[in-house]
Amino acid sequence: MIKLITPISSKDIETLVVGEKVLFTGTIYTARDQAHLRLIDEPNPAFNLEGSVIYYVGPSPKKDGFAIGASGPTSSYRMDKLSPPLMERGLKVMIGKGDRSEEFRKEMIKNKAVYLIATGGAGALLSSKIKKCDLIMYEDLGAEAVYKLEVEEFPCFVAYDIYGNSIFDRS
Amino acid sequence: MNEIKEGEYMRNIDVTEVTKVVKDSVIKINHTLSNSLVSLIKKAKENESKEISKSILDDILNNQEIAKEGNIPLCQDTGMVVVYLEIGREVILSGNIYDAINEGVRQGYQEGYLRKSVVDHPFKRSNTKDNTPAVIHTTITEGSKIKMKIASKGGGSENMSKVTMLTPTEGIEGVKKLVLDTIKYAGGKPCPPIIVGIGIGGNLEKSAIIAKESLLRDLNDEASDPIINKLEKDLYKEINKLDIGPMGVGGDTTCLAVKVNYYPMHIAALPVAINIQCHSARHTEVII
Numbered sequence: 454m455i456k457l458i459t460p461i462s463s464k465d466i467e468t469l470v471v472g473e474k475v476l477f478t479g480t481i482y483t484a485r486d487q488a489h490l491r492l493i494d495e496p497n498p499a500f501n502l503e504g505s506v507i508y509y510v511g512p513s514p515k516k517d518g519f520a521i522g523a524s525g526p527t528s529s530y531r532m533d534k535l536s537p538p539l540m541e542r543g544l545k546v547m548i549g550k551g552d553r554s555e556e557f558r559k560e561m562i563k564n565k566a567v568y569l570i571a572t573g574g575a576g577a578l579l580s581s582k583i584k585k586c587d588l589i590m591y592e593d594l595g596a597e598a599v600y601k602l603e604v605e606e607f608p609c610f611v612a613y614d615i616y617g618n619s620i621f622d623r624s
Numbered sequence: 625m626n627e628i629k630e631g632e633y634m635r636n637i638d639v640t641e642v643t644k645v646v647k648d649s650v651i652k653i654n655h656t657l658s659n660s661l662v663s664l665i666k667k668a669k670e671n672e673s674k675e676i677s678k679s680i681l682d683d684i685l686n687n688q689e690i691a692k693e694g695n696i697p698l699c700q701d702t703g704m705v706v707v708y709l710e711i712g713r714e715v716i717l718s719g720n721i722y723d724a725i726n727e728g729v730r731q732g733y734q735e736g737y738l739r740k741s742v743v744d745h746p747f748k749r750s751n752t753k754d755n756t757p758a759v760i761h762t763t764i765t766e767g768s769k770i771k772m773k774i775a776s777k778g779g780g781s782e783n784m785s786k787v788t789m790l791t792p793t794e795g796i797e798g799v800k801k802l803v804l805d806t807i808k809y810a811g812g813k814p815c816p817p818i819i820v821g822i823g824i825g826g827n828l829e830k831s832a833i834i835a836k837e838s839l840l841r842d843l844n845d846e847a848s849d850p851i852i853n854k855l856e857k858d859l860y861k862e863i864n865k866l867d868i869g870p871m872g873v874g875g876d877t878t879c880l881a882v883k884v885n886y887y888p889m890h891i892a893a894l895p896v897a898i899n900i901q902c903h904s905a906r907h908t909e910v911i912i
Contacts, residue, residue: 516737
């Protein structure tokens with residue numbers, strides 16, 4: 454098990470191999486399909502993409518006394534074609550669920566970034582690792598807006614590493 | 625009871641009662657997994673040989689405890705609501721039952737802090753902001769009751785579902801191959817361990833309607849037809865040999881159950897619908 458503090462450096466990325474459990478502490482950002490579309494054309498995003506972590510999630514509404522509602526990952530493949538422009542601008546870690554395309558994998562390795570999965574459907578469990586949630590971009594997108602999350606030991610597994618391995622390969 | 629003619633009685637049902645039942649149901653199913661599902665996941669965890677897969681099953685079990693205790697949704701995708709509505713022919717409704725069901729969805733998703741995941745148009749994609757409309761399938765039955773099978777169906781597993789028109793001579797082997805190929809292609813995307821609902825027969829849309837309905841059967845329920853029963857069991861074994869595993873990381877636990885429903889069909893046709901359900905199977909059955 455590896456514990457990482459955000460932002461993530463290229464050196465951090467080198468330590469990550471497929472199947473490893475990683476606990477993230479620090480700041481991560483949410484973005485799904487529509488937010489990706491906009492971020493690609495955004496000259497000045499409200500957060501620094503360099504060394505950033507993006508979590509594919511659209512939380513459920515929060516109840517009083519909680520930082521956020523249920524917050525499990527959404528399927529990552531929908532962002533395959535939208536991720537490369539952000540990786541070129543410094544995005545280092547993507548967290549979601551499920552397999553992605555070969556093209557994405559090549560781009561990811563080229564940009565020295567990494568893809569991790571969180572347990573899908575474990576929205577209640579994962580929300581307990583999120584201590585603070587602030588809306589920072591695209592309020593009109595509702596659950597799909599960009600939120601800045603403060604997380605403590607947020608649990609993930611390395612799904613694709615920069616060495617070309619995939620947790621989904623069977624050989 | 626109002627007498628309308630000799631020997632036949634009608635029952636008045638106030639549709640606000642339908643609204644209340646739908647509201648309570650959508651909140652409850654999004655916070656609590658059924659005992660039979662929890663037992664199946666526990667059993668799968670005991671039988672799982674791969675360590676990382678066991679740990680994911682453990683996350684799923686912990687998650688449902690946290691959701692139940694904290695009264696928070698199991699999953700952020702609280703789904704689009706599907707209702708299989710059966711109305712007894714002796715029922716007189718006080719108003720529009722479809723509006724009443726949608727009102728229940730509206731109130732439940734608001735009061736239960738559930739995510740509104742429905743958009744109004746395929747391309748404009750504006751959120752309807754109250755998770756309506758529900759998808760409602762209606763049948764008229766005997767008697768004086770209303771039965772509703774209510775589900776909150778998530779987008780991830782629905783996206784991996786499909787309908788295929790096989791030809792009759794492709795037969796049972798053709799169906800098996802189609803199911804296994806579909807599940808292999810889906811991999812970790814529909815949040816395995818999955819429940820697989822299969823509808824065979826009818827026509828294009830009927831196969832899909834009965835496939836989804838098969839997902840609402842009791843998890844321990846087995847098909848009564850011996851050929852269909854064997855198909856359910858064979859597919860269960862073969863799917864679990866695919867080594868997809870929880871969230872696609874490999875292992876012995878790819879599916880928790882396989883359900884097959886069927887319906888008569890045209891001599892030229894063998895329609896097959898495969899509806900995939902994630903491990904967070906949220907549905908209930910209520911009778912008014």
